[in-house]
Amino acid sequence: MLIQTQPDQIQSFLSDSSYVQGGHAERVVFPKDAKEAAEVLEAATREHNPVTVSGAGTGTVGGRVPFGGIILATDKLDHIKRIVREDAGGLAVAEAGVILSDLQQAVNSEGLLYPPDPTERGCFLGGNVATNASGSRTFKYGPTRNYVQRLTIALAGGDVIDLHRGELFAAADGRIRIPLSNGREIEAQLPSYSMPRLRKHASGYFVAPGMDIIDLFIGSEGTLGVVIEVEVKLLPKPEGLLSGVVFFASEEKLLTFVSEARERSLHSRQTSVAEDIDARALEFFDSQSLGFLRQRYETIPSAAVGAIFFEQETTPAREEALMNGWLSLLEEHDALAELSWFATNEPDQARLREFRHQLPVLMNEWFARHNQRKVSTDMSVPDKEFSGMLRFYEETLQADELRYTIFGHIGDNHVHVNILPRNDDEGARAREIYVQFLKRAAAVGGTLSAEHGVGKLKREYLQIFHSEQHLREMAALKRAFDPAGILGRGNIFAEEYL
Ligand SMILES: Cc1cc2nc3c(=O)[nH]c(=O)nc-3n(C[C@H](O)[C@H](O)[C@H](O)COP(=O)(O)OP(=O)(O)OC[C@H]3O[C@@H](n4cnc5c(N)ncnc54)[C@H](O)[C@@H]3O)c2cc1C
Numbered sequence: 001m002l003i004q005t006q007p008d009q010i011q012s013f014l015s016d017s018s019y020v021q022g023g024h025a026e027r028v029v030f031p032k033d034a035k036e037a038a039e040v041l042e043a044a045t046r047e048h049n050p051v052t053v054s055g056a057g058t059g060t061v062g063g064r065v066p067f068g069g070i071i072l073a074t075d076k077l078d079h080i081k082r083i084v085r086e087d088a089g090g091l092a093v094a095e096a097g098v099i100l101s102d103l104q105q106a107v108n109s110e111g112l113l114y115p116p117d118p119t120e121r122g123c124f125l126g127g128n129v130a131t132n133a134s135g136s137r138t139f140k141y142g143p144t145r146n147y148v149q150r151l152t153i154a155l156a157g158g159d160v161i162d163l164h165r166g167e168l169f170a171a172a173d174g175r176i177r178i179p180l181s182n183g184r185e186i187e188a189q190l191p192s193y194s195m196p197r198l199r200k201h202a203s204g205y206f207v208a209p210g211m212d213i214i215d216l217f218i219g220s221e222g223t224l225g226v227v228i229e230v231e232v233k234l235l236p237k238p239e240g241l242l243s244g245v246v247f248f249a250s251e252e253k254l255l256t257f258v259s260e261a262r263e264r265s266l267h268s269r270q271t272s273v274a275e276d277i278d279a280r281a282l283e284f285f286d287s288q289s290l291g292f293l294r295q296r297y298e299t300i301p302s303a304a305v306g307a308i309f310f311e312q313e314t315t316p317a318r319e320e321a322l323m324n325g326w327l328s329l330l331e332e333h334d335a336l337a338e339l340s341w342f343a344t345n346e347p348d349q350a351r352l353r354e355f356r357h358q359l360p361v362l363m364n365e366w367f368a369r370h371n372q373r374k375v376s377t378d379m380s381v382p383d384k385e386f387s388g389m390l391r392f393y394e395e396t397l398q399a400d401e402l403r404y405t406i407f408g409h410i411g412d413n414h415v416h417v418n419i420l421p422r423n424d425d426e427g428a429r430a431r432e433i434y435v436q437f438l439k440r441a442a443a444v445g446g447t448l449s450a451e452h453g454v455g456k457l458k459r460e461y462l463q464i465f466h467s468e469q470h471l472r473e474m475a476a477l478k479r480a481f482d483p484a485g486i487l488g489r490g491n492i493f494a495e496e497y498l
Contacts, residue, residue, distance in 0.1 A: 002030040002076065013054050013071045017364055018457050019374055020062030025052070028071040034152055034160045034228040040072055041226065042158025045484045052488060053222040055127025056099065058120045060376065061455025063131070063221050063491050072226060074126050083110050090234040091149065096126025096227045112234040115141035119357050126227040132202050132219030134451040136281035136311070136356065139411035140265070143200065143451070145218045150231035153217060156482035163214040170211045178213060188480035191473035193466060199412040200380045200450035203462060204492060205474055221453050222488035224481045238313035242323060243349050246330055246340040247304035254306045255387055257333035258282060258410050261310065277325045282411030283309040283356055289405040292362050297355065301339040308410070309356050319344065359407050363418045372421050375430040379441040380414035380450035392440055393417050396433055402426060414450040438464045454492045462493065471497055
């Protein structure tokens, strides 16, 4: 097994897209299969040596940033093992270190679709499972969880388990039992909280009455086990796609447009009548975001104060009717339709997706350049609370004269507010405002993180959403899988809980 110990070899594994500073580790190990990973974990448990699992490092909350011990890199677990076509879709089996864009391309060339699509496609499949990654298409297709059928996981004690969806469930009282190959079993108790009723939620362990135990590992941020291999469900590739970046001169009109597009899309899906519009993505850019993007895209209309990126799947027979459906909806809500951008072929669609991708990239560059700790929200709230929440964000930030952008997955009531402090004073104020936002989200039934997870960056804020008892219950659950507390130390909750 490849092991690297030189500082210049380790360096690139000490950070991620959160810019959490101070990461350090004694070595990086690169297992090639479950057995090698299990051996590393068994020895680390014996020695009480922390292990941080590393994917591609695109995570935004410091989850893979190590503070001591060993880095277990999944880079050598990089095989797509098979892609199988079935009647309605198919399945893919791939190792944890497969790059998402490679999997998507391979699946696409078989005429199939793997829906999860976090904006940053350089991430690894294992990282996606560990964070239950979402993305723009989550509005129609849900998060990574909805596609995971089987996981091979190496546990801290050196056991390897294979969990198939539909085989192992929690008991009604929340007890779970997982048999191990040596005849023993792991027994644990699920935490007592219930999940918020939201379209998206990615903070803390997933729990539900009688849940499938595979779901516990999805979104567990490298704290319960190392994902080695994943089987995912695939869908048939849509025949065609219509996408657009549509601009508005009034944010109020933009919001009514989104509400109607969402309602009609949900209705189309519930009734399975493919007559009306059915967005698979509804993504928001506020006026400050457009200001940033104008640096690279001069053709953004000067009158625009907001924009929506949408995607709609089509068939050749229905493309025109759907295009007309979107155009009349845009007209009804006074969009700047003439100045908006539409794409019906792959190269143009890739350009619109790139436009969407540029914004988080620009934000990350900004934080790095100004050497400021990132203040970036990831909350989602229930449908009826969204417009009030957006107003609260804007009024609070404008009253403080802080620079900011708001963008993201508006179809799921989930936008990212990036506060951009220009100096340390503004940085401190930005963090205070972030706490105000979190308290408001908690008060209206929202979540700390809808998709990026808690990691190390946001763990102190989980207390706003969970009682001390809930945090202790999460830690007790982790100890059942990882008695020495070696895995993903400091992710989700502070080490003192272990
Ligand atoms: C520009 C940009 C845009 C983004 N947009 C989105 C978006 O739209 N939606 C979204 O959901 N995310 C988004 N992200 C966040 C990120 O891409 C996802 O969180 C992704 O799933 C992380 O995968 P990774 O391989 O990079 O994981 P890493 O960053 O390496 O690790 C993330 C966490 O998972 C753990 N982990 C990694 N691999 C494993 C494994 N095999 N077993 C167990 N634990 C593991 C790590 O320990 C860590 O806690 C974005 C990031 C960037 C930089």
